[in-house]
Amino acid sequence: MxxxxxxxxxxxxxxxxxxxxxxxxxxxxxxxxxxxxxxxxxxxxxxxxxxxxxxxxxxxxxxxxxxxQSETEAKLKEQKLKAEIALKESQGELHKLRTEIAAGRYISVEEVKLDYGRFFVSFKKFAMSIPSKLAGRLTGFVDPVEVRSIENDLQKEVKRLLSSFVLSSVPDDGSKTEKDRSN
CATH class of the missing domain: 1.10.1660 (Multidrug-efflux Transporter Regulator; Chain: A; Domain 2)
Known part of the structure; x- marks a missing residue:
């Protein structure tokens, strides 16, 4: 009508x-x-x-x-073109990564974990030895009871710092709360 x-x-x-x-x-x-x-x-x-x-x-x-072309068709073609460009770029990056892996520029995750494990064990031994080394140097200058007190305080502080270092390096996967990690 x-x-x-x-x-x-x-x-x-x-x-x-x-x-x-x-x-x-x-x-x-x-x-x-x-x-x-x-x-x-x-x-x-x-x-x-x-x-x-x-x-x-x-x-x-x-x-x-x-x-x-309708606007919709033009937008779809533009989106398709952008997606194809992104795909080509990611394929290029993947090829580059595979080439670098084949050339030996990357190491496996397991090797990295082992290396970091060894490093952190050595670092912990080093950090834990600092208070006793410092106490040994203070022995002739400070009362032995005071030296032992300083060594104990430093030992506690190093342990606390190492503990907070470990806690902050653990990725938060949402399964543990801050309280769970501190226990």
């Missing part, structure tokens, strides 16, 4: 569908794709007859000559 208002002939979606020879759903798709547009009136959304027909004719003409 066509309505008149302000010298504009406004039509419902079914009238436009009948005029174009397509389904109501297709007219709705054309509206969603931005090919044709509606106008808001008191009784809902309506199509201005003349501009709607002109836009649809232009769309069909452009489509026939291969000129126009």
């Amino acid at each position: 066509a309505e008149s208002g302000d010298d504009k002939e406004l039509c419902k979606v079914d009238v436009i569908a009948n005029l174009f020879g397509v389904s109501v759903r297709r007219v709705q798709q054309l509206t969603q794709e931005g090919i044709i547009s509606t106008t808001e009136v008191k009784r809902g959304r309506r199509y201005e007859l003349t501009p709607t027909v002109q836009k649809y004719i232009k769309y069909l003409s452009d489509k026939a000559y291969g000129k126009a």
Whole structure:
């Protein structure tokens, strides 16, 4: 049904569908794709007859000559192109990584874990020996009871620092709370 208002002939979606020879759903798709547009009136959304027909004719003409793509198609092609670029870049990075692994520039995770394990054992022995070495140097200058007290205080502080170091290096997988890790 066509309505008149302000010298504009406004039509419902079914009238436009009948005029174009397509389904109501297709007219709705054309509206969603931005090919044709509606106008808001008191009784809902309506199509201005003349501009709607002109836009649809232009769309069909452009489509026939291969000129126009809907905005949706253009966006999808752009997204596809970006995805292909990202894929090519990741394939390039993967190839580079495989080449470097084959050239011996990388070592296995197990080797790294063993090396770090050995390093931290040595570091712990070194750090734990500091208080007794310092106490040995203070022996001639300070009362022996005071030296022992300083050595004990330093020993506790080194243990605390090593413990906090270990706690901060453990990745938080969400399965343990801070309280669980401190016990």
